Amino acid sequence: MNNKMPVTSFGWAIKQRLVELRMDQKTFCEEHNIPPSRLSNLIHGTRRAHRYRKKVAAILNIDDNDYKEASIL
Template identity: 60%
Template sequence: MKRTRPITPFGWAIKRRLAELELDQKEFCRRYDIPAYRLSNLISGTRKAEQYRKLVMEVLDIADQ
């Protein structure tokens, strides 16, 4: 499946950290009660989703890009 939007640098940081923790996006969202579409929004940059952005940054220990 081809992505319609490129992944942002912040999105790559999320994906990299999830790989380090050996978590997939679905499991991460389930554990931290984050809607999957919001995580997708953060990865592709389609929405700011500030509430979830802060949570993801804190949980994954990544800096804002």
Template identity: 60%
Template sequence: MARKRPVTAFGWEIKRRLAEMQIDQREFCQEYDIPENRLGDLITGTRKATRYREKVEKILGIKYPETKAK
């Protein structure tokens, strides 16, 4: 089955850090009170989800520049 939306560079960084922490996306969302669909939006770049983006960056210790101009 083909992926509906491509994963962004930031999305791969999120996935890499989650793998390093040995936690899956669902567990991560439940533990840090982040809606699963918002994490999905960040991974695919569908929405900016700025509030959750900042929270995810802080928790995972990553900083990735925005790809689109503000």
């Protein structure tokens, strides 16, 4: 059984931008002092993490307002 959470639209935007920058998630987190678990929360929508969402959106130049997710479990 697959227990993984699906990737949200904001999560896909993060992943796409990281690919464009040729950077993996671990390196991104280390360079910008973001806990890897928080980035994962943002990608999968398992936690709101507002502070990190704004920080990640600003760093990656993603318009946060374009990705309003459905309610979190």
